Amino acid sequence: MSRTHTTVSLNEIRFYVTRAAVGVGVPFGVAEDFATAVRWSVCFGIDPAIVALSCLTALDLDPSLGRIKLLGSREWHTIRGEGGTSVVFAGISMTEIWQGAGLPQNRLTVLSIDYPLLALAYAAFGDGRPVKIQWPGVHAVLDGAGGIVIQAVDLEALQTRGSVDVMLTAPDSGLANSGDLHITSSDIDAANHRLLCNGVALDAPAWAGIVELFRRCLVPSNEQSRLAGAGAGLVDTD
Amino acid sequence: MRLARMGASHQTRLSFMRTLLRRMASENWRFERLRFDVDAEGYGTSVYAAHAPERTYSLVAFTQALAPEQRTDRVIAEAWDATFNLFDGIPGDEDIARLAENTPKQEAGRFSANELSLARANKSLRAYVHVVESLAAGRQPDVDVLAEVGYLMRTTAVYGSGKFGCADREKIADRPETRGAFQVEMLSVYLIRWLTIDMVEHVARSRGGANAVPMDPQIKRYMGIGNSTGLGMAPFLTQHPMLVNSWVLARESALARVRGLPVAAPEQTGALLRLMDRVRRHLKEWNVENEIQQARIERLRIEMADFETRLAETSGKYPWDKLYCVAEKSYSLEGQELVASLLLEPHGVLIDDLADGMYTDGATRIYPAMTVAELRSLVEARYGWALERDYDQPAAQKRFWYYSEDKLEPRLGEREREPGGDREMPLGVARDVAALYGSLNGENTEASIAEFVLAHPEHRHVLRRVQLVAQYPYGEIYDSLIDDGIRPLDLLRFKLAFFGASKFDPKSDLWTRITMFQGAPMPDEIDAATADDWTFPIKPEIAA
Numbered sequence: 194m195s196r197t198h199t200t201v202s203l204n205e206i207r208f209y210v211t212r213a214a215v216g217v218g219v220p221f222g223v224a225e226d227f228a229t230a231v232r233w234s235v236c237f238g239i240d241p242a243i244v245a246l247s248c249l250t251a252l253d254l255d256p257s258l259g260r261i262k263l264l265g266s267r268e269w270h271t272i273r274g275e276g277g278t279s280v281v282f283a284g285i286s287m288t289e290i291w292q293g294a295g296l297p298q299n300r301l302t303v304l305s306i307d308y309p310l311l312a313l314a315y316a317a318f319g320d321g322r323p324v325k326i327q328w329p330g331v332h333a334v335l336d337g338a339g340g341i342v343i344q345a346v347d348l349e350a351l352q353t354r355g356s357v358d359v360m361l362t363a364p365d366s367g368l369a370n371s372g373d374l375h376i377t378s379s380d381i382d383a384a385n386h387r388l389l390c391n392g393v394a395l396d397a398p399a400w401a402g403i404v405e406l407f408r409r410c411l412v413p414s415n416e417q418s419r420l421a422g423a424g425a426g427l428v429d430t431d
Numbered sequence: 432m433r434l435a436r437m438g439a440s441h442q443t444r445l446s447f448m449r450t451l452l453r454r455m456a457s458e459n460w461r462f463e464r465l466r467f468d469v470d471a472e473g474y475g476t477s478v479y480a481a482h483a484p485e486r487t488y489s490l491v492a493f494t495q496a497l498a499p500e501q502r503t504d505r506v507i508a509e510a511w512d513a514t515f516n517l518f519d520g521i522p523g524d525e526d527i528a529r530l531a532e533n534t535p536k537q538e539a540g541r542f543s544a545n546e547l548s549l550a551r552a553n554k555s556l557r558a559y560v561h562v563v564e565s566l567a568a569g570r571q572p573d574v575d576v577l578a579e580v581g582y583l584m585r586t587t588a589v590y591g592s593g594k595f596g597c598a599d600r601e602k603i604a605d606r607p608e609t610r611g612a613f614q615v616e617m618l619s620v621y622l623i624r625w626l627t628i629d630m631v632e633h634v635a636r637s638r639g640g641a642n643a644v645p646m647d648p649q650i651k652r653y654m655g656i657g658n659s660t661g662l663g664m665a666p667f668l669t670q671h672p673m674l675v676n677s678w679v680l681a682r683e684s685a686l687a688r689v690r691g692l693p694v695a696a697p698e699q700t701g702a703l704l705r706l707m708d709r710v711r712r713h714l715k716e717w718n719v720e721n722e723i724q725q726a727r728i729e730r731l732r733i734e735m736a737d738f739e740t741r742l743a744e745t746s747g748k749y750p751w752d753k754l755y756c757v758a759e760k761s762y763s764l765e766g767q768e769l770v771a772s773l774l775l776e777p778h779g780v781l782i783d784d785l786a787d788g789m790y791t792d793g794a795t796r797i798y799p800a801m802t803v804a805e806l807r808s809l810v811e812a813r814y815g816w817a818l819e820r821d822y823d824q825p826a827a828q829k830r831f832w833y834y835s836e837d838k839l840e841p842r843l844g845e846r847e848r849e850p851g852g853d854r855e856m857p858l859g860v861a862r863d864v865a866a867l868y869g870s871l872n873g874e875n876t877e878a879s880i881a882e883f884v885l886a887h888p889e890h891r892h893v894l895r896r897v898q899l900v901a902q903y904p905y906g907e908i909y910d911s912l913i914d915d916g917i918r919p920l921d922l923l924r925f926k927l928a929f930f931g932a933s934k935f936d937p938k939s940d941l942w943t944r945i946t947m948f949q950g951a952p953m954p955d956e957i958d959a960a961t962a963d964d965w966t967f968p969i970k971p972e973i974a975a
Contacts (some may be wrong), residue, residue, distance in 0.1 A: 202544070203601070204593025221857045222891025229794075263885055272885075286885040293799025295883035319796050389602040392544050412851030414837040418844070419507070 200392040206232050209407045210245050216409030217253040219281055226285045230315035235393055236309055236384040237376070239352050242399035244308055247354060249406055251307065252279050263290060270296050277356055284312035291361050292321045299363040305356040312359060317341050317381075325364040325380055328357045334364045343376040344375040350374075432679065434910040438921025439727075439764035440928030441772040442966060444779060445681055448931030448948060452616045454608060456962035458484050462954035463522065464629070469494060471637035473630045476531065479622045480521060480952075481831040483608045488547070488615075489518040489865040490622035491527060494630065495537050496922050500567055502553050504587040504659035511537070513584060513626075517619040519545050519598060527541075537588070547609075548619045549597055552584040552627075555657060555678045559583050560854035562631045562646070565638030573646050574970050577654065577753060578716055581934055581946040581968075583627040583656025589616045600650075604792055608887045612674065624948050631643040647963065648953070649971035655949025658932070661942040662841040665912065665922045666832065669858050672899050672906025673791045678929050679905035681789045682771075685782035689774050690752040692781075695745055699777040706776055706967070707739045713967035727765045734758075734766035738773070779963065797895050799881035803874045806894070809901050810868045816909055818868055826915040828862055831855035843919060845942065861911035863893040930963035933968065 201209075207228045214224035223246060227248075231241045252259050258279035263286075264271045272283050272290065287303050290296070309328045317327060317337060323337040330350030333343040345351040352376060412418075442449070454460075461482040469475030477492040494513045501510045512532045518526065526545065533540030537551055556582040565572040591613075593599040603609040628651050636643045646654075668675055719725050739835045741754060751774050758770035775782060810818070820827050831852045835842050846852045857863070867890040874883060880898075882893050899905045911917070918940045927935070932945040950968030952961035 200541075200543070200596060202593030202596055203599045205596065220889045220891055222893070222895055223888045225892065244773070259888075261885065263882060282885075282888060289797060289799035289881035293801070293879045295879065319794065378791070385601075388546055389599055392596060408836070410834065410854050411834040411836040411839065412842070412844070412854050414835045418564065418835065418842060418849065419837060421842070 197397040198394045199397040200394050201400065202392055203232050203235070203388060206235070206241055206393060209403050210241070212316065212410045213245065213249055213403045213406035216406040217249050217257065218256060219249075223280055223282060223285065224285055225407065226315065227281045227311075229318075230280075230284055230311045232316040233318050235260065235388060237351065237418045238348065238384070239310060240395050242395040242397065242403055244311065244354075246280050246399045246402040246406075248279065248311070250402070251277075252281055253406075261286060263294075265296075268298060269300065269302070270294075270298075271302045271304055278304055278306045279307045279418065280306050280355075284315050285307075287312050287359070288316040288319065288321075291316075291324055301361040301425045303359040303361075306359055307355040308353075309334050309355060309357055311361045313343075323364050325362050326359060327362075328353075328359045336364075339378060341376075341378050341381065343374070344403060345374040345376075347374055432675075432908050432925075434908065434918065434921040435443060435754055436580060436764050436768070437908070437925035438918065439768045440925045441765075441769045441813060442928050442931045442933060443682060443685070443772045443775050444783065444933030444963065444966075445685060445775070445786045445789065446929055447611065447613045447617050447789075448613055448951070449788075449966070450622075451614055451621065452957065452962045452965070453783070455481075456957050456959050458608075459549050460484075460957070465489065465529075466786070466916070467629070467633070468664065469630070469633065471634070473634045476527060477626060477629075478522065478527070479626055481618060481622060486519075486606070487521055489515045489521050490619060491518050491530050491624065492520055492581060492623070492626050493531060495535065497553070499556075501943065502556075504553060504585065505970055506550075506588065506663070508587065509839045510535075511587070511622075512554045513552045514927070515548075515550040515552070515619060515623060516542065516546040516597075517548040517550075517615060517622070519547050519603075528621060538595060540595065541851065543772045544596075546597045547603065548589055548591045549595055549613045550586055550589040550616075550619050551610065551625065552586045552623060552656070554584050555580045555582060559631065562612070563634050563638065566632060566635030567643050569639065569642040569644050570769065571644070571650060571661060571973055574650065574653070574973060578970050581653075581949050582624075582655045582657035583631055584623070585659055585944065586620060586623065586664075586947075587659050593617050601792075604790075607613060610790055611786065612678065617930065618654050619722060620658075621951070624654070624881075624951075625954055627656070628654060628953070647973055648956075649973060651953050652950055652965070653731070653968060653971050654728070655934075655946040655951070655968070658927075658945050658947055659928060659942060660923050660945065662832070662843060662919055662923075665919055666841060666856055666925045668926060669860065669908065669912065672839055672896065673795065673824075673903050674906075676903035676906035677789050677791050681785040683905070685775050685778075685785050686755070686771055689778050690749070692778075693748055693941070695750040700742065700745065700750075702777040703773060704739070704742060706773070707735070707742065709967045709969055710735060710773070711739070712969040717934055718969060719936045724935065724937050727763065730763050730869060731769060732767045735769065736761045737761075738766075738770060753818050776966075797884065797891070798878060798886075798898050799879060800948055801880045801898065802876065803871055803880070803883055804876035806870070806897065807871050807876070809897050810871070812865060812903070813897065813900055813907070814861070814864045814868075817864045817911070819912065820865065822862045827911070830913045830916040830917055832858045843917075855913075857892050859913040860893060860896060860908070862913060863890070864892065864897060864949050867893050867897070887924055887941040931966075933966070937975060 210231050211224045211227040231245045235241050257275040258277050259282045261274045261282050328331045330346040465479045466478035479490040481488045497512045562572045758767045833851050920940050934946040936944040950965040
């Protein structure tokens with residue numbers, strides 16, 4: 194049986210996913226950046242509702258996935274959670290540690306992360322230090338100025354829910370032409386343009402799940418708060 | 432920016448309504464009523480088009496009968512006299528049929544990327560009924576009655592930027608006519624104003640037949656669009672520091688350019704003196720029930736009389752700067768802000784280009800290579816005022832902002848008396864900066880922010896803000912929004928002044944009514960002469 198779809202705007206994805214993440218206990222600033230990653234991941238053909246709901250539900254069931262640490266020595270650095278690693282937290286930190294922590298050996302590994310595409314999406318839409326990001330079946334090179342080339346054995350590898358280990362290194366000579374799936378910045382720009390003109394069609398039940406988590410941020414109304422709300426009385430025939 | 436000054440803001444020639452009208456005139460926009468399928472009472476479907484040089488934007492309007500007990504301006508309303516979309520292009524029959532199913536439902540409807548805004552409005556019954564009855568009887572409405580209201584309908588929400596499925600801002604951010612802040616929303620309101628005037632004339636004709644008369648053009652111009660504004664604007668201002676910075680920076684830059692003029696050209700002095708006549712009458716006609724605001728207006732009248740005298744006598748070097756300094760030294764905040772607005776008024780050639788920079792599309796990412804020591808210095812430099820407060824005192828965080836389950840209506844609660852403090856919006860910037868600062872103490876000062884925020888994700892939102900404000904200092908509100916003494920009205924007025932609103936009519940500390948486009952030329956009157964000569968509206972003098 195086919196699933197039903199609903200169409201939303203990219204801004205709605207940001208608004209609802211941010212607050213859905215807060216609804217499962219994610220700090221607001223992290224939630225904002227997670228929503229940014231989800232928003233951009235749409236350009237890679239992924240259903241943002243399914244992915245976001247999966248990530249947030251996992252965190253809701255096991256908050257320890259979000260308690261990530263940076264471990265390291267002179268030879269290596271690793272980001273990992275307790276048991277597994279939630280992309281909600283690690284997807285952002287991965288980019289920032291790469292950009293800002295001055296890793297001496299130009300190598301960072303994120304262990305057992307879910308939905309690595311979200312981490313890539315967050316990294317892809319910022320400027321900064323060039324990086325090569327890899328997980329099984331996927332290689333991506335970001336030139337640090339908005340340019341991106343992705344090669345993957347197939348869409349399944351790119352959109353995998355994981356968990357997988359992701360490695361960041363300094364880009365060398367670029368990518369060997371190895372893989373059936375080849376995505377560049379211009380493909381992503383074209384996809385973004387289509388989304389802006391048509392909206393984002395996504396899985397309706399998964400979106401309903403996001404909205405349900407979002408509702409955890411709302412405060413129940415009562416007669417007193419209704420009357421105290423901003424505006425004229427409940428009837429205004431001025 | 433301090434709240435008290437924000438709460439004394441006035442429109443300027445850089446305000447968004449002003450820039451829209453100037454663009455319409457300079458680009459020779461054409462306006463066209465494409466559809467007016469309404470019954471004798473004005474209920475039905477209408478389409479009004481604005482043809483810009485390269486694109487057309489259409490207001491699609493649905494008007495209906497509304498029982499008096501259903502009429503409320505609150506977000507929690509379920510029905511309205513009129514509902515609207517601004518459509519990107521000209522809608523076909525299928526589009527209109529789709530919108531007819533959704534637009535009247537407002538937040539409960541769904542929209543597409545073809546719709547740039549979603550809005551609704553309610554009649555001011557006293558003005559609407561009076562105008563219809565007068566025109567139907569063959570006479571012009573009593574201007575004094577209209578002056579008490581200033582509009583026939585007031586909008587109660589104008590949504591854009593992807594709300595409820597509408598087009599994302601990104602879709603239109605590269606277009607010259609919609610790149611500026613809130614241009615889509617301002618255009619929507621301008622076309623709604625046109626519709627309301629057509630509507631009363633139509634209903635009057637239906638009732639009065641051959642006796643009916645059209646509205647005098649001067650009265651048409653005097654009719655603005657009302658607006659009721661509540662707490663929704665406060666989260667917006669806090670969450671868009673880069674955008675707010677661009678607005679204030681433009682205004683401050685404009686003021687600096689004018690104050691830097693070594694001499695006052697007679698044309699500019701003369702133009703401002705002529706305007707002062709209208710300003711004086713406008714202030715005399717601006718009367719509100721709110722005692723605090725009324726007292727401020729009365730003082731403003733005295734200060735503007737003084738300003739007018741000084742302006743007439745102005746001489747010597749840097750005269751505009753001298754006038755500003757007098758205001759800064761002697762006038763109320765209302766007076767200072769109005770003087771700032773007036774000084775800009777005759778200097779369009781010098782400053783109007785600044786309006787082109789009043790937007791931002793930049794991302795707001797953390798700068799991960801900054802060190803803990805550098806961040807501490809930033810906090811101390813920019814947020815000393817926030818660190819001085821004791822947040823263990825209940826008054827320091829007495830209030831909290833939240834979204835209600837009732838249609839997401841933004842509300843302001845009292846932490847100790849009401850549930851929901853654990854679900855507050857992140858508007859307690861001062862408190863959160865202090866908490867960040869506390870966590871920075873004891874950290875390795877040479878560690879990167881990337882490492883710090885990985886270990887302390889709870890500070891991420893405010894850490895980003897501190898870094899941003901270092902670059903965009905006008906984006907911050909240097910007061911606590913959760914303090915016992917917070918007056919949300921100050922935030923609303925600031926934003927509404929940037930829109931170009933006038934006749935602020937506060938109804939409490941939580942909400943205000945305003946008038947938009949009052950005095951502005953109608954679509955068939957827009958030209959270079961009228962597009963920028965309509966502010967400080969005054970009652971028209973209509974021959975009996």
